[in-house]
Amino acid sequence: MSNETVSSNTLDKRSTVIAVIIIGAMFFIFGLVSWVNAILIPYFKIACELTHFESYFVAFAFYIAYLVMSVPSAFLLKRVGYKKGMMVGFFFMAAGALIFVPAALTRTYGIFLTGLFTIGTGLAILQSAANPYITIVGPIESAAKRMSIMGVCNKFAGIVSPLIFAAVVLKVSDSDMFTLLESGTLDEVAKNNMLDELIRRVILPYSVLSALLFAFGLFIRFSVLPEINPEHETKEEAASNNGKKSILDFPYLILGAFALFLHVGTQVVAIDTIIGYAGTMGMDLLEAKAFPSYTLTATIAGYLLGIILIPKYISQTNALRFCCTLGLFLSLGVILADYDVTILGHQSNLSIWFLASLGFPNSLIYAGIWPLSIKGLGRFTKIGSSLLIMGLCGNAIMPVLYGYLADVWDVQAAYWLLVPCYLYLIFFAVHGHKIKSWSPAK
Template identity: 55%
Template sequence: MNKPAATVQAGSISSRDMYFSILIVGGLFFIFGFVTWINAILIPYFKIACELTNFQSYLVAFAFYISYFVMAIPSSLLLKRTGFKAGMMIGFFTMALGAFIFVPSALTRTYELFLMGLFTIGIGLAILQTAANPYITILGPKERAAQRFSIMGICNKAAGILAPLLLAAVILRATDNDMVAQLPGMTASQKDAALDEFIERVIPPYVIVGIVLVALGFLVRISPLPEINTDESDDSVETNTSRSRVVEIFRFPQLVLGAVAIFFHVGAQVIAVDTIVGYAGSMQLSLSEAKVFPSYTLFAQICGYLLGVTLIPKIITQVRALQCCTMLGVVFTFLIIYTHGHVRVLGHTTDISLWFVVLLGFANSMIWAGLWPLALDGVGRFIKTGAALMIMGLSGNAILPLVYGYYADHYDLRTAYWILLPCYLYLVFYATYGYRLRRWSMSLATTPTTPENASIDS
């Protein structure tokens, strides 16, 4: 019989346990990335197989990520009841169920059923994210939180580089371009047969993914990860026990504004990764050639993470890194819109603007890592509910790609990238001003400077 996991106070974990826990949670972030960034291939894949418009194809991202908004608060209540580890196990099992739904979806070529499977995977991922992000935030010194998030980001994006390449290797064939070109001339029965064969290729990889997720659920349950008691982590935060925690968290401006920042950040990040295959296709690149561009974008993001791990906090503070990345996002957005001209890079002949979409990966690298510790700073015992609010911000992944798809259908793929500008402008606001607010007024809070908040507010 397994011994129950030890429950410890946040900030009181030994160095040995902290590093071992970071290693395990890093593995979780690898799984998050693998499941999440597969969408970069699924979007153009379903667009062909189910004969969709750009807007309809981005319902893949909507169905996957809207579950974060739906499940964030329930996830926090679940974790409060079950603890981190049991909650993570439930999250893995839920994701496995979603993966298995792909089997009847492919057999019937029913797009709505695929969306249900993606939504179910998203529910499980929402539970895991609600547990893992605050866990890594409090698993060590506050001033090194962005550094730990950078390590998690490397795990996540490394999986993101591999996922679309592996899935593409399994489901794409060299003859697919010819098949797509011949579709308009086929009879209805010939087209159905060709598309049925095309879509059924997703069954084997998703059956394997489902089995792996079930196994991981059992493994994380019996792992030596400590349970961290966050309910008693900060008595300096006054509470009114007669009021709901869900209501209480809205008195923290840095948290609420941080959740909005997460909304814009993740939406911009997913647009950069999930639209780049379609944008490359508009430059006459085949799907088999364009499939590598999400990996290029995520590799650029990993480069940013490596810089973060190296430079934070000795050379540059996590706040300054956040400010630099948000401003780079603004600059690269303008370059995507206004630069023209063909270049040959890494064997690809494309418009130069495509490579600025790739470089958005670098701009996005330290934003997630910078937002979480700033938004959760000072929320004390509300950290689980606060994390749930932050996870609700991940609905930006669901909504903003749809906005991009709408404008791509009504204008063109390049013009649709204007949606990124307000996203990065808000992030610049939060990185320079919004995170310092401690009360809902137009002036900054005059809270005393302590070693804890001084390490974050540089």
């Protein structure tokens, strides 16, 4: 396969399969570096002595890059093409991982946040390329199916990344260390020495991660991954988009970007807060680290159902409506459930299992919103995709807002944040994606 640019509808079956496999590997890497935040948040909270609110700036610094860098990413991809752009994205991620070394040596939270923002910048570039790529590399009607396959790759990485981090960075004896640190009996010198030793454990794994990300960037650049032209317009799209001057002329895209903002925010709250929530039930970090994996396992189950059922047995739109509604009911379960249970060996409140179960409906919401929001954009596809990528900054805003509410109210009541989000998602799934004009008369 040559490296010349082709439109998506000219790709043969073999080229499409190759593209799906390579992009699937990319989504696996996205998951490795993204979902490790679930354990980085409580880890930094201990090692850098942070409040709930301060600790959730891990997610904020990481995901705010989507808001800041999505439009520059679109211009970069337009200038250098998708393959070179993806290489640049991986190089940014490698640089961000390397920044963890001076951050750990000085135990400076601000430098860690800089590294996370740099990793997020690389991901913004990669997501700006990968999401529209996988959406239009085949028929739009089966886009949710392909995105479900990407989701399996991403969430499987999410299951293993906190476990890998815990295996590499944490020790069996750390439970005693955490108890000692919380006791307040240590003098300042002994405590700082203990915290310095704890934080410096990230140096080796993040140095190795940096090298691997750099190498994968080079692989993408020289791989057989075909270039595509996502802004190729069919005759129908050209006729429909005649007279439209900007993405603001596509209401369903704007509404979809806000839906994506709320969805990814609810998803990251369900995953990145669950370890802290487990901690309020008497679990230490070594036990609680398993809960993000339970959430992501439920997500993978949803993806697999999507791969089987969409579009043969259920349309991606109906799947989206079902998942948004189920998400609302499970959120109410998180807030209202108050019953002690023992499940999978964990003594906990039933509400945390409602929280973990949110992974199931969340699986197909993203895959449903994206194709409904990008369909028919034609020459506006790149900038429209950038707007949707900006919506991913919900990952940055929502955890910080949750952390604030957890400090003001309590960690369970703060999950009321999820309810209005799912109500809006139901609106978009039922009606919002159909709105093609801002004028009620049309």
